[in-house]
Amino acid sequence: MPMYAIPKPDDRLPVDTYVAARTWLLANDPDAARMIEWSLNEIRPPKSPENMASEIIWIILCAGRSAQAARTIEAKVWRAIRAGEPVVTAFGYRAKASAIERAWRDREADFAALQDVLATNDTVRLLEWCRAIPFVGQDTQYQLAKNFGVQVCKPDIHLCRLSGFPDRPQAPVKVRFAACMALCGELARASGDSIAVVDSILWLACNKGVLVTDCDAAPITLNTKPVTARSIYESGPAAS
Incomplete structure (x- = not known):
């Protein structure tokens, strides 16, 4: 089995670069303030089966695509759910459409099971619960746990590149x-932000092209050219 060295956070992304990216985003991208507000005050255990199911559906849609593309599909999926139509009529990926329908149909039972897990205050058990949901993967289990209020980051392609990992071999x-938690933890301690805020800002900075590194884990650069990517909160043209 290959040995993997965990990069030192300061060797990849100094806190000054993180703060500069956060400051620039807050001054130039309306999504940043909304993302920080959400990370600070809105991520918490779901209050209802419907709230829980909506988070699960979002995670299923996010896997393998940009947030902007997922947002467009999400709007179509919810129109189908509210109209009582098969989700596959809105989202042609049949297996994922079936997983979305299951998440909505079984939301009461899932919510009850989730309460039992949350009562243990055991992050490992919560991650196992998240991972057991159809089409919640090894990376997105962390995203779902974060959305349920746990201070963890999602080790997605962006954060892994920032942490010094090449895309392949994974x-x-x-x-x-x-490694991603080490990076977020160090930046959180140095900046005063929470891990959830750091994770959100790093992800947004990569999504919007403000922090740039390639698939070979090259040095990170700060790009302060105008953002061209659309808002992560707005639906765009219809997507399949």
């Missing part, structure tokens, strides 16, 4: 997660 998720 390191095991536990190795990537440890």
